[in-house]
Every structure is written in C-alpha cells, then in structure tokens.
Amino acid sequence: MRLSWRRSSDAEDRFERWIAQQHERRVLAGDTTAPGPCPDEKFLWDLARRSPNISLSDPRVDHAATCATCMSRLLVLRQDQRIRGRKIVIATAAAICTILLVAVFVGRYTTRHARTTDNAVAVSQTVDLWDTGTVRGEQPGQLQAVSLPAARIKLTIVLPRHSTPGQYLIAITRDQSGNGVVAEGLAPTSTNGAKQQISTSIDLSKAQAGQYFLSTTHEQDQAAYYYPLQIK
Numbered sequence: 001m002r003l004s005w006r007r008s009s010d011a012e013d014r015f016e017r018w019i020a021q022q023h024e025r026r027v028l029a030g031d032t033t034a035p036g037p038c039p040d041e042k043f044l045w046d047l048a049r050r051s052p053n054i055s056l057s058d059p060r061v062d063h064a065a066t067c068a069t070c071m072s073r074l075l076v077l078r079q080d081q082r083i084r085g086r087k088i089v090i091a092t093a094a095a096i097c098t099i100l101l102v103a104v105f106v107g108r109y110t111t112r113h114a115r116t117t118d119n120a121v122a123v124s125q126t127v128d129l130w131d132t133g134t135v136r137g138e139q140p141g142q143l144q145a146v147s148l149p150a151a152r153i154k155l156t157i158v159l160p161r162h163s164t165p166g167q168y169l170i171a172i173t174r175d176q177s178g179n180g181v182v183a184e185g186l187a188p189t190s191t192n193g194a195k196q197q198i199s200t201s202i203d204l205s206k207a208q209a210g211q212y213f214l215s216t217t218h219e220q221d222q223a224a225y226y227y228p229l230q231i232k
C-alpha cells in the first residue's frame with residue numbers, strides 16, 4: 001500500500017479528521033473485524049510514536065487500525081507521549097490520523113472490491129430529498145417516509161434544491177448526532193437536469209430493521225443534515 005499525500009486545504013483536513021473520528025468510534029465500539037492477532041506492545045509503541053521502522057504496508061498496521069484493543073492501547077500510548085512534549089504529540093496524532101486514513105482507504109477498497117463480486121445482489125434504490133428544507137438550521141421537513149431494505153444497496157440520493165455540488169459523506173446512523181454508524185459512503189455529486197445527486201453503494205445487509213437516520217455531510221461546510229429513515 002502506498003500513501004500519497006497531497007497538500008490539502010483546511011476544510012479537507014477537517015473533513016479527513018472527521019472521517020478518522022467516525023472510524024475511530026466504530027473501531028472502539030467493536031464494529032470492525034481486525035485481521036490477524038494483536039501485535040506486541042513494542043510494535044504499538046513504535047506505531048504510536050510513528051517510528052520510521054514501521055512500514056504502512058505491514059499487516060499489523062491494518063490490524064491496529066481496526067482492533068478495539070490495539071486502538072485503545074494506541075490512544076493511551078499517545079496520551080503518555082503527550083507528556084513527553086508537544087512536538088512528539090503532533091507527530092503521533094498525525095501518525096494515528098495516517099493509520100486511520102489508511103484503514104478508511106483500505107476499507108473503501110475492500111468494499112468496492114466486495115461490491116464488484118456481489119453486484120448481482122445489490123438493490124438499486126433512490127431517495128428523493130429534492131423537496132425537503134435546505135435552509136441551514138431548518139429541521140428536515142416533512143420527509144415522505146423513506147425506507148430502505150436491509151440489503152446491499154446501490155443508493156442514489158437526489159439532494160435538496162439548491163444543494164452545493166461537491167463531495168458528500170453519506171451515513172446511516174442510529175441517532176441524529178451521528179452515533180451508531182451502520183453504513184457510510186463517500187461520493188461526489190453528479191448533475192441530473194437541475195438536480196444534484198449522489199450515487200454510492202452501502203451495505204445494510206447486516207442492519208436490523210428499525211428507525212435510523214440518513215445523513216448527508218458536504219465535505220466543505222461540514223454541516224450534517226439528518227433525515228428519518230426506516231430499514232425494513
């Protein structure tokens with residue numbers, strides 16, 4: 001695996017940090033499956049202090065980024081190192097961010113890969129938010145009951161009128177604060193006549209039926225809009 005860093009804007013940094021936090025929360029909640037056994041303490045220590053001896057292609061890095069035990073340990077080690085000086089902390093935080101981003105990209109790759117093999121069972125669904133409120137701060141309006149099946153879904157979302165084009169993070173969450181992420185996908189808008197829409201694949205096949213929220217977050221303004229959603 002190779003990482004190529006491009007110079008990102010502050011907005012992109014914030015967005016990536018936000019994604020990393022979402023990922024961190026899922027890992028700590030035990031929602032991810034880590035490949036292989038836990039590495040030893042020395043490896044985690046080296047990882048936390050971003051040792052040049054560690055290669056990002058080392059499978060133990062993937063493990064640490066998806067294992068609740070290792071992730072908690074890394075956070076503790078990072079805390080320990082915070083005492084050792086601010087300079088180190090910045091590097092460590094950056095290292096953990098890097099690990100999380102690697103995990104997110106690996107996850108995205110894996111999802112995409114899985115998607116190609118499972119294409120046959122993906123269900124196409126469209127959620128039309130065109131007529132919902134778009135004024136910031138306004139409650140998402142009288143949304144027609146949106147429901148999605150518990151399956152792999154090729155989801156198309158027609159964004160509300162006057163939505164800004166760009167990259168969006170789509171998430172299905174348990175509550176309206178973004179907790180309990182069931183599925184998420186990142187995709188750019190495309191234009192369909194006067195409308196902006198997003199297409200992404202999400203996997204709800206393991207989701208339990210019930211009430212959820214669909215959220216859309218534009219990468220730049222970071223404001224998340226939540227819409228009630230039912231999974232059947």
Ligand SMILES: [Zn+2]
Pocket residue numbers: 034037038039063064067068069070071
């Ligand atoms: Zn572990």
